[in-house]
Amino acid sequence: MIRRCLLASGLLLLAFVSSAQDEALLRGRKLFDSHCARCHNMGGTGGEGPSLARPTLRYAADEEALVKVIQEGIEGTDMPGAWQISGNEVRQIAAYVRSLGRVESTPLPGDRERGRDVFEGASGCGSCHIIEGQGGILGPDLSDVGLRRGADYLRESLVSPDAAIPERYLLVRAQTRAGEEVVGVRVNEDSFTIQLRDQAGRIHSLSKLELEDLEKAFGESLMPSYGSELSASELENLIAYLASLRGEP
Amino acid sequence: MAQVSYERIKNAAGEPASWLTYSGNYASHRFSALDEIDASNVSRLRPMWLYQTSSGGELETSPIVADGLMYVTEPPATVTALDVKTGRPVWNWSRPMPKDLRTRGFPRTNRGLAVLGENVYVGTLDNHVVALDAASGAVRWDVQIAENSLGYCITAAPLAIDGKILVGVSGGEAGVRGFLDALDADTGERLWRFWTIPGPGEAGHETWSGDAWKTGGGATWLTGSYDPELDLLYWGVGNPAPDWNGDVRPGDNLYTCSLIALDAKTGRLKWHFQFTPHDVHDWDANQIPILVDAEVDGRTRKLVVMANRNAFYYVLDREVGTFLLASQYSKQTWAKEIDERGRPVVLPGTEPTEEGTLVWPSLQGATNWFSPSYSPKTRLLYVAVREMGSYYYKAEAEYKPGDYFMGGGERALDGDEAAGAIRAIDITTGKTVWDFRQHSPPWAGVLATAGGLVFAGAEEGNFFALDAATGEPRWHFQTGGGVRANPIAFEIEGRQHIAVAAGKAILVFGL
Numbered sequence: 001m002i003r004r005c006l007l008a009s010g011l012l013l014l015a016f017v018s019s020a021q022d023e024a025l026l027r028g029r030k031l032f033d034s035h036c037a038r039c040h041n042m043g044g045t046g047g048e049g050p051s052l053a054r055p056t057l058r059y060a061a062d063e064e065a066l067v068k069v070i071q072e073g074i075e076g077t078d079m080p081g082a083w084q085i086s087g088n089e090v091r092q093i094a095a096y097v098r099s100l101g102r103v104e105s106t107p108l109p110g111d112r113e114r115g116r117d118v119f120e121g122a123s124g125c126g127s128c129h130i131i132e133g134q135g136g137i138l139g140p141d142l143s144d145v146g147l148r149r150g151a152d153y154l155r156e157s158l159v160s161p162d163a164a165i166p167e168r169y170l171l172v173r174a175q176t177r178a179g180e181e182v183v184g185v186r187v188n189e190d191s192f193t194i195q196l197r198d199q200a201g202r203i204h205s206l207s208k209l210e211l212e213d214l215e216k217a218f219g220e221s222l223m224p225s226y227g228s229e230l231s232a233s234e235l236e237n238l239i240a241y242l243a244s245l246r247g248e249p
Numbered sequence: 250m251a252q253v254s255y256e257r258i259k260n261a262a263g264e265p266a267s268w269l270t271y272s273g274n275y276a277s278h279r280f281s282a283l284d285e286i287d288a289s290n291v292s293r294l295r296p297m298w299l300y301q302t303s304s305g306g307e308l309e310t311s312p313i314v315a316d317g318l319m320y321v322t323e324p325p326a327t328v329t330a331l332d333v334k335t336g337r338p339v340w341n342w343s344r345p346m347p348k349d350l351r352t353r354g355f356p357r358t359n360r361g362l363a364v365l366g367e368n369v370y371v372g373t374l375d376n377h378v379v380a381l382d383a384a385s386g387a388v389r390w391d392v393q394i395a396e397n398s399l400g401y402c403i404t405a406a407p408l409a410i411d412g413k414i415l416v417g418v419s420g421g422e423a424g425v426r427g428f429l430d431a432l433d434a435d436t437g438e439r440l441w442r443f444w445t446i447p448g449p450g451e452a453g454h455e456t457w458s459g460d461a462w463k464t465g466g467g468a469t470w471l472t473g474s475y476d477p478e479l480d481l482l483y484w485g486v487g488n489p490a491p492d493w494n495g496d497v498r499p500g501d502n503l504y505t506c507s508l509i510a511l512d513a514k515t516g517r518l519k520w521h522f523q524f525t526p527h528d529v530h531d532w533d534a535n536q537i538p539i540l541v542d543a544e545v546d547g548r549t550r551k552l553v554v555m556a557n558r559n560a561f562y563y564v565l566d567r568e569v570g571t572f573l574l575a576s577q578y579s580k581q582t583w584a585k586e587i588d589e590r591g592r593p594v595v596l597p598g599t600e601p602t603e604e605g606t607l608v609w610p611s612l613q614g615a616t617n618w619f620s621p622s623y624s625p626k627t628r629l630l631y632v633a634v635r636e637m638g639s640y641y642y643k644a645e646a647e648y649k650p651g652d653y654f655m656g657g658g659e660r661a662l663d664g665d666e667a668a669g670a671i672r673a674i675d676i677t678t679g680k681t682v683w684d685f686r687q688h689s690p691p692w693a694g695v696l697a698t699a700g701g702l703v704f705a706g707a708e709e710g711n712f713f714a715l716d717a718a719t720g721e722p723r724w725h726f727q728t729g730g731g732v733r734a735n736p737i738a739f740e741i742e743g744r745q746h747i748a749v750a751a752g753k754a755i756l757v758f759g760l
Binding site for chain 1: 354603604605642644645646647652653655657658659660664665669686687688707709710711713722725727
């Protein structure tokens with residue numbers, strides 16, 4: 001009888017612990033949705049920021065490292081530190097992120113080798129993008145794009161490039177008082193000057209006081225849409241190829 | 250070595266060759282009566298010397314210049330005296346910071362120092378106030394006024410008045426209970442302390458419930474102003490803690506987000522005015538209070554004006570604290586208006602939530618610690634403005650001594666959606682007279698001069714001069730480091746110079 005009671009209370013305790021864990025995970029998910037999902041997507045499947053639904057994370061080998069990454073950010077990347085979230089809440093977010101890696105992630109449907117052929121073939125991707133040192137400089141270097149971006153974001157940037165322009169690739173049209181027009185990507189700007197890189201890779205330094213017109217084409221990408229250029233399977237293959245790029249030759 | 254007497258500081262506006270107190274004079278005008286550099290010649294302004302600091306960290310210091318030396322602070326806790334002619338260091342004093350130093354909600358910074366008699370006075374992040382011999386840097390006295398383990402720090406420049414050193418504290422994000430200390434300038438002995446959160450039995454305590462007052466914030470983290478005739482100190486008080494979760498502290502939470510007027514002799518409260526009752530957006534009221542005399546409603550009054558972090562500009566009577574006027578000077582989406590008593594009519598749905606609530610201005614406010622400037626010639630107040638919104642989040646708030654106690658956070662709408670401005674505000678009407686747009690929200694203060702110029706700085710490293718009457722740009726210089734400091738003006742051998750910190754260097758410009 002005593003034994004049965006102990007067993008029953010043990011089960012109760014287990015149930016309590018597990019529901020407390022569920023509660024904490026739920027809490028972590030809610031916090032994640034508010035603070036992290038803007039870049040990492042709901043469920044951490046990856047967007048502008050990388051997918052977190054994987055068993056190992058590049059900058060966070062264990063829970064302790066993950067807590068540090070959430071609190072302090074990652075220098076040299078777009079990941080900011082969440083100094084305003086309490087220690088307890090950061091641990092809840094970390095626990096939720098770790099739980100994402102335990103879920104079997106769905107493999108991408110495309111074939112990465114065929115995707116490479118799409119990239120290097122008629123699509124002309126390489127004329128604007130570098131992979132492993134080869135390619136053009138107009139668009140971002142894609143050597144490790146699979147680490148930085150989720151598949152949804154990659155799809156969007158191929159189909160609707162205007163909706164997925166990285167901040168450092170703002171298209172600008174400037175007209176000087178002398179009548180010269182310069183079109184390029186903004187490489188830097190302050191209150192008095194702006195620096196553009198044109199399609200030929202030339203840098204233009206312009207004084208704002210000497211400009212007739214300065215148009216910043218927010219939501220307008222230099223990159224054409226590949227939504228109709230590529231067949232559905234070519235698109236999936238290309239996404240699989242890009243998602244596989246991890247900065248390792 | 251001449252003495253920097255109280256009389257000299259009191260008459261600082263009449264001694265423009267020096268810069269004797271944080272904001273230039275006790276009225277905090279940050280104005281220079283020097284007019285050698287003007288719109289006709291500012292295009293020739295060039296750097297004369299640079300001093301590169303080596304102690305690490307970005308500078309937010311505002312220099313003091315007296316009797317041939319320039320005194321600057323370097324993070325985390327260094328004072329350097331420079332030969333004003335050459336920029337060569339004359340002496341240097343540092344206090345090593347403890348390994349477990351806690352700075353909650355701000356960088357390991359120091360914004361300046363005070364000078365009085367034969368001493369310079371500095372506060373440190375671990376809450377020591379130190380008097381250093383102005384000629385040698387030798388320590389005259391050193392007192393500790395608060396515990397860093399609770400989250401207290403000193404980042405502000407002290408204010409030196411007749412025989413007293415006023416020192417404010419940081420630490421609102423750790424849930425400290427704020428105070429302002431008056432120390433004896435000769436000995437460091439505490440003369441009085443004013444607690445910004447009233448305790449049981451004191452007036453204002455009823456605006457708190459339970460024990461919330463004990464961790465109520467109300468830091469005094471910037472330098473205040475002083476009216477020698479009225480013998481009143483004017484000091485801005487920080488936000489309540491926890492910042493974004495007001496549920497644990499129902500009530501107006503006095504004297505947070507208020508301007509307090511204190512009797513300098515006793516530290517007793519003469520009057521207070523609360524800008525943002527029960528704040529939940531971290532819009533503290535530590536901005537520099539500016540003392541001006543001007544005609545309002547047909548009679549000349551002694552006024553104190555403030556461009557507040559909450560996006561409204563306020564005019565108060567500084568003898569009795571009467572509210573006279575408020576006007577919006579930057580985008581805001583939280584208040585319908587300021588009513589006739591000076592109280593904001595808060596719009597529903599602007600409180601932080603778990604999902605995030607988008608509100609202008611951002612957590613950093615429409616302006617922040619960097620100084621405004623008032624020109625008695627144009628009668629305009631020049632303010633560096635941050636035009637940016639934020640998503641405000643509310644979360645749990647658990648108090649642990651010395652740890653963050655904030656109850657939420659923000660996500661700023663930065664990038665190209667955010668911008669900055671230098672704005673000229675008519676002091677008696679509150680109307681914006683001109684606006685100079687900046688590429689991004691600034692962290693640098695403003696200096697107006699009798700030469701008809703306004704100097705200001707930018708995150709992207711630009712240090713520039715605008716026409717004080719029109720806001721037209723007249724000169725700009727790329728310093729190579731973000732300008733996060735307040736400019737000053739002074740003379741070297743009878744010639745006007747301008748100094749500002751940028752990145753990790755002090756730059757001095759002249760013709």
